[in-house]
Each structure stands twice: as structure tokens, then as C-alpha cells.
Amino acid sequence: MNIQDIRSYFPILHQEVNGNPLVYLDSAATSQKPVKVIEALDEYYREYNSNVHRGVHTLGTRATDGYEGAREKVRKFINAKHIQEIIFTRGTTTSLNTVAASYARANLKEGDEIVITYMEHHSNIIPWQQVAKSTGATLKYIPLQEDGTISLEDVRNTVSTNTKIVSVMQVSNVLGVINPIKEITKIAHENGAIMVVDGAQSTPHMNVDVQDLDCDFFALSGHKMCGPTGIGVLYGKKELLENMEPVEFGGEMIDFVDLYDSTWKELPWKFEGGTPIIAGAIGLGAAIDFLEEIGLDNIQAHEHKLAAYALNKMNEVEGMTIYGPKDASKKAGVVTFNIADVHPHDVATVLDAEGIAVRAGHHCAQPLMKWLKASATARASFYLYNSEDEIDKLVEGLVKTKEYFSDVF
Template sequence: MNVFDVRKQFPILNQEVNGHPLVYLDSAATSQKPLSVIEALDDYYKRYNSNVHRGVHTLGSLATDGYEGAREKVQKFINAKRVEEIIFTRGTTTAINTVARSYGDANVSEGDEIVITPMEHHSNIIPWQQLAKRTGATLKYMPLQPDGTISLEDAEATITDRTKIVAVMQVSNVLGTINPIKEIGAIAHRHDAVILVDGAQSAPHMKVDVQDLNADFFAFSAHKLCGPTGVGALYGKRKLLRKMEPVEFGGEMIDFVDLQDSTWKDLPWKFEGGTPIIAGAIGFGAAIDFVNEIGLDEIEAHEKKLVSYAKERLDAMNDVTVYGPEERAGVLTFNCDDVHPHDVATVLDSEGVAVRAGHHCAQPLMKWLDVTATARASFYLYNTEEEVDAFAEALIKAKEYFGDVFR
């Protein structure tokens, strides 16, 4: 992979911010978009904008082909067994909420358990909190090791015969921890529980095979994968999805409507009420094409090289704390002693370096780390070692600036 050729596909990167070349290190929040994705969206709206499924005219047929073709791309991207196991959603959050509402409400009762971890994004905590409140179930947390990893011994001890759902992120958006999903899932299945995998931070950066993981549900978003905002996918095993009821009702998802009752379409359409996210899905498919052309193995190796180099640079600095395990995905979360991360991020921005600061939608994890907030640099296929150097030099300037302020 030639990163400089890759960068040419991202027009947004070719600019200055505050008088400095832009260094975009916030891809864990949202990735930038290549020309092929931008052009796919433009082409849909310019050439064949139409609703899908219902029309028999030419534009409707083209739009339907584009929309359903994107579903097939998602299926192959995560190696789902069947195309009808792919449901388009507004993103990871909607996908998780759909499972909590549809599968959870039907299968979780008072006295049952839902198991998650303290490192989860709020989108993989709050739906389960609400499910526990609705049903009287108990929400349990697998403990974390001191480095922010999960031990299989703790997973074995936490998941019991009363557990109905295990919901775990594959990669932490804060620590970069890569969780042993296949092994945790095997434990869950031994107790007749299902496992939902939050793949928001894994699918854009590494190969995902839902059949090999034996995941019951897998959720991810397009916008972290070089695709548009507002669209994502929920994978579910067909045997589970067929038993689940829709959570949104209206056009598109119905088979027959009478005055007092209605019936639903087959999978996957029964979960896609209303006019679907047509342009978003087409852009999602274009993003998958782009990432596949580069290769996820190449992307993962590139990111690991960058994050390793960045950690070396930060480890060499006094008064900088880096959180998370040694073996990590392309995420580096840190704090400078006595300096609020928002102040750090503001100084970095003045040098053209974009990082995230705050609790990263992971307040329970912040409490576990014993901090109120952190700064986070996250890397993707278009970042370079030169940008890591620019980030490190900007951080040195921030430390020097605040060191002068505090003296």
C-alpha cells in the first residue's frame, strides 16, 4: 500500500488548518471520504435518483439494483452466509437498539442476565440498561484487567446459565483493545446465550468474518469505513432474525395491510420500514469497494505500524500517560499531567492537528481509568509517519506552553 497514492483520493486532506497542513487523527469518530464514494453519491442523485422496490420504471430499477447490490457487498465484506442476514440501519447505534428492542424484549425476562464490559461505548450500554429496566433483568459487567483487556477466566466467571445476551465491542474506541470475540462467544453459546458484537471500530480496520466468529449479531457503521454518515448494517443469523418482530412500522416493510391487522415482508425488508437510506447504502457499497481494493490486511498492518511509532514518541515524553494494552488497534488515548485534554486538543488544533478530547462516549471506562476525560489520536489508511511526527511535535509545544503557564 502506497499511502501517498491513497491520500490523493481524499480531497479534504489537501488543505491547511490554522496555517498548517491538516493532520487528521480523528478517524475513530468518523473517517474521511474518498473521491469514489463522493462520486457514487453524486451519480445517484444526478442520474438515477428514485425510490426502490416499488417502481417498475427505469430509474426505480437502477436505484433498486444499486441498493440491493450494496447489500450484497456488505454480506461479502463480513462473510455473512446469506444476503438476507444484512439489514441496513442508520448506523451501529440503531442496529444495537434494534436487537435490544426486538430480540431482547422477546427473550429476556425478570431474573435473566445481560453481560457487557465497562469499556463499551454508550451505544452498547444504554440499550441494555433500558432492556434490564423494562424486563427486570440484571445487567452485569465483565471486569477488566489492569491494562484494559478481558481475561477469558473472568468471562467464564461472569457468564452463567442465567445469561441471555452478551454484548461486547470487538475493538475499544478508547483503549484500542482487541477483544477475544470468538472465545467469548463460545462461552456465551455454552450457556445458550447469544452474542452481539459492536464492530464499529473493527470492521473498517481489519478483516471480519462473522461465520468464523460465530457471532449471532454484528453491528457497524459506514461513516467510519470511508462511507457516508447515517447508514450502517446489522448482521443477524437468519434463524434469529426470522423469529424477531420489526421495531419500525410503515411502508416498505409490509406484505399486506388490512383494517385491523398487517403482515410483514420477508427478511431483510421487514426491518427496513419507510423509504430506506438509498444513497447512503450505495455510498456504503462504494466505500467497501475502495477498502477492498487496498486490502484490509494492508490497512491493519499500516495502522499498527503508525500507532506503535506514535506510542514510542509519546512514551519518550515526560508527564504523558498513554492508556491501554501494548497490543492494540490504531487508537492512542493519552493525557498530559495537569492539563485538561480539551486544552491539549485546542493547542494541537492551532498546529493543524485534529484529535478528539472528552469521554469518547465511554464514561464508565473514564471512571475505571480514574479520569474525567482523555485526548485521543486515531489512525487510518491515509495517515503517515510524517503526520505522527507533526502530532508529536505539536504535543511537545502544548506541554511547553502549559508548562510556562503553570510556572
């Protein structure tokens, strides 16, 4: 990968923030968008803005082709077996909530178990809490190893024949841990449970093959993979989706409406009530084209290299605590850290004055923060457009931050 060529595709990166060149290290929150995606959105709104599936006029046909063409791109991108298994949603949160509201509430009862981990994002915790409350099911947590990884032995000890759902993120948005989803899925299936995967942090950074993983549901967000905000995907095995009820009702998802009863369209449209996220889907399709041109293997290798470089450089800063695996090969391009006696929000504020964008807070993972014994952390996350020079600037900024607060106090 030629990093300068990659960066040239992202207009937002070529600016100054607070008098310094922008160093964007917050891609785990949202990625930046290449020209190809921006142009796809612009073209849709300028040239063929129309609703889909309803009209026979030229603009409507072109919009429908763009929307459904994006669905096929997603199918190939994650290697789903059937086009009907790809449902467009607002994002990972909506996708996970759909599984919880439609599948889980209909199939779980008192005495059943839902198994997740301490590292989950709130969007993969709260829906299951609500399902447990409404059905009487029990919510259980797989413990973490000292470095934040998952032991398959602990998975086997936590998942039982009473377990009906196992839901785990493929990559942690805090620790960068890459979880052994294929192996966890096998354990879930051996116990008669279904496997739900939060793929928000994995899909942008590595090849995902849902058939190889054999997961039952997989959720992803477009905005973390160079696509627009407000668009995501729920993949589900066809036989499961066919037996699930929609969670939103109205136009577009119906087959026939009578005065007192209605019937639904076939998959995938029965889960896409109302005017769908047309521009978002088209933009996501363009993002997939872009990522495939670069190559997910190339992106993952680049990020592993950046993570290893960052771990080495950041460990040289006195008072630095880095969370998660110390071996870069075991994690994605995320480094979460704290500096002794400096609040992470103060770290982020000083770095911003240097033009460096990092995330600070609990990262929508408060149970994990409690496990880490930290109220908050700072996080630098890397993507295909970041460079080792930018990590050097981050480290320089961290040294300045430490010196500044040492002088103040």
C-alpha cells in the same frame, strides 16, 4: 501501501487548517471519504435518484439494483451466509437498539442476565440498561485487566447459565483493545446465551468474518469505514431475525395491510420501514469496493505500524500517560492519553491551532473513564491515510502544548 497514493484519493486531506497542513487523527470518530465514494453519491443524485422496490421505471430499477447490490457487497465483506441477514440501518447505534428492542425485550425475563464490559461505548450500554429495567433482567460487567484487556477466565466467571445475552465491542474506541470475540462467543454459546458484537471500530480496520466468529448479531457503521454518514448494518443469523418483530412500522416493510391487522415482508425488508437510506447504501458499497482494493490486511498492518511508532514517540513526552495496552500488536490504531496538569480539551485546542485534529472528552465511554480514574482523555486515531510524519507533527504539537501551559502556570 504507498501512503502518498492512498492520500491522493482523499480530497479533504489536501488543505490547510489554521495556516498549517491538516493532520487528521480522528478517524475513530469518523473517517474521511475517498473520491470513489463521493462520486458514487454524486452519480446517484445526478443520474438515477429514485425510490427503490416500488416502481418499474428505469430510474427506480437502477436505484433498486444499486441498493440491493450494496447489500450483497456487505454480505460478502463480512462473510454472512445469507443476503437476508443484512439489514440496513442508520448506524451501529440503531443496529444495537434494534436487537435490544426486538429480540431482548421479547425474550428476557426477571432472573436473566445481560453481560457486557466496562469498555463499551454508550450505544452498547444504555440499550441494555433499558432492557434490564423493562424486563427485570440483571446487567453484569466483565472486569478488565490492568491494561484494559479482557481475560477469558473473567468471561467464564461472569457468564453463567442465567446469561441470555453477551454484548461486547470487537475493538475499543478508547483503548484500542482488540477483544477475543470468537472465544467469548464460544463461552456465551456454551451457557445458552446469544452473542452481540459492536463492530463499529473493527470493520474498517481488519477482516471480519461473522461465520468464523459465530456471533449471533453484528453491528457496524458506514461512516467509520470511508462510507457516508447515516448508514449502517445489522447482521443477524437468519433464524433469529425471522422470529423477531420489526421496531419501525409503515411503508416498505409491509406485505398486506388491513383495517385492523397487518403482515410483514420477508427478511430483510421487514426491518427497513419507510424510504430506506438509498444513497448511503450505494455509498457504503463504493466504500467497500475501495477498502477491498487496498486490502484489509494491508490496512491493519499499516495501522499496527503507526500505533507502535506513536507509542514509542509519545512516551518520550514528559508527563505523558497513555491508556490501554503498551504492546501495539494487541491494539488497533488508537492512542488515548493525558498530559499531566493539562486538560485534554486544552490539548485538543492547542493541537488544532497547529492543524492537528484529535478528539477530547469521554468518548461516549463514561464508565470506562471512571474505571481509568480520568474525567476525560485526548485520543489520536489512525487510518489508512495517516503517516509517521503526521505522528511526528502530533508529538511536536504535544511538546508545544506542554511548554505553553508550563509558561502560563
